[in-house]
Amino acid sequence: MTTTPATSSSPPGGAAAAARGARRTERLLNLVIALSATRRWLTKEQIRTAVPQYADCATTVAFERMFERDKEDLRELGVPLDTGGEDPLFEDEAGYRIDREAYALPEIRFTPGELAVLSLASRVWQQASLAGPATRALVKLRSLGVEPDESSLIGVEPRVRTAEPAFDPLYAATRDKTPVSFTYRRAGGEPATRHVEPWAIVSWHGRWYLVGHDRDRADSRVFRLSRVASAVKRIGRAGSYDVPAGIDPREIVAGSIGPVRPPREARLLVTEGSGLALRRRARSVEVGAGESVGEDVVVVEVSDVEVSADEIAGYGADVLVLEPQDLRDAVVRRLRGAAGA
Incomplete structure (x- = not known):
């Protein structure tokens, strides 16, 4: 697996549709977060306040139409959305919440390769634009007097992490094309400071490696993330170098590492x-x-x-x-x- 900054393009007539689809997906995700983050029933007004995208509705009628469509979409997706109230003996205003027991996944086991994929996906997700509105939804719930139960959101945003603390700053530097420095501990050698232009991060046989241009040696080098022995520091501006065209980071790692030692x-x-x-x-x-x-x-x-x-x-x-x-x-x-x- 290789992580490099991704680019995408849309056909001339598809940009607006893609934008609408992204807004709808973001709105549904925030609705799931709001309804999963509390054990209380939420009224329509509380939901309208908690989900940022509902604030764009000019009228209450427009909001209710959008909310009704979103409820049907969630149910079609298999999300167990319940309707009820705090006191069944009185005709209180209807409230909504997600049945967390029905929504929870059973225990799942993954292979090391599958865990690596999930780790990368969760890290990229945390950097996406969804994180801001989702966080604001939880803040608004608190402002309404509803204390979120954030442990229920594990199934909404996976957090499978690798053990290397250098992963996040090196991934960000790779994405931004920003040179970095760090202390690196070679096998059997003394730690030394390295100055690198990161190209890509690669998962190879269960280990994470950085591929990049080593300024001190004026050549491409491979660094195992578990051997980065210090904080990663940025030493230049973003976009200050270009990644060579046609390189295959996995081939570079395979040629540098050689056969993997058995456990x-x-x-x-x-x-x-x-x-x-x-x-x-x-x-x-x-x-x-x-x-x-x-x-x-x-x-x-x-x-x-x-x-x-x-x-x-x-x-x-x-x-x-x-x-x-x-x-x-x-x-x-x-x-x-x-x-x-």
Whole structure:
């Protein structure tokens, strides 16, 4: 998978239709967010205030016509829209909400490749223009005295994230064609500052890589995102360089990385009752095999030393790496950095 700034074009007569379709999609999404973000019934007036696009309706009649069409559209899409009121014994004004139990998805499992696609899609979505109006809808609900339950919106906006904090700033720099600098830690080498013109971000065998022009070496280079050891800084203006035509970032990564090493076994000393995520995916757990009481030896597979070190370091003193040595060194480096901070 490669992430590069996307461009699109519409036929001469299709621009207006495309714009109308985008506004309708945005309006329906905001309506779903408003009706999913609370357990209370929302009246028409509350919905009109919460959904930004309804404010464009010149009259109440126009709003009600649009709202009726939107309700039918949601039901045709399979969204369980209910009508009711706070007190069934009194004829209160009708309210609306989405049956969250009927709308919720069952547990879904994904392959690593599918998770990579979802991760990219969720990140791009968060950068889209839908994010602003959606946020304003929640703010308006609060102003109406309706406290949103944002945990219900997980099914509306997926947030599957990669472990590399460098992903977001490097993706943005790639999109904006902005040169950056960062500290990069090569395998077996000392960290060094790199100055790069980002071209593309590529997912290759479950890892993320940046492809770009290395100004210090005056040549194209590949950087694994998990080895970026500092914040990413912009060092120039947007649009200050061009991406060479005809390049294939995936071919560049494949030629630079070579064959992918198979996963290795790592032996961990884990305190009893801790490291539950490690235990769930362990190849084996030797209860009480440690030198001290209450210590178990847990064997897991490790594909990326740096990513695994991030996870293991989070357990602090409850997890100790016995082997391999490079994983142990990576965890120790993180713990020393935390102690120094």
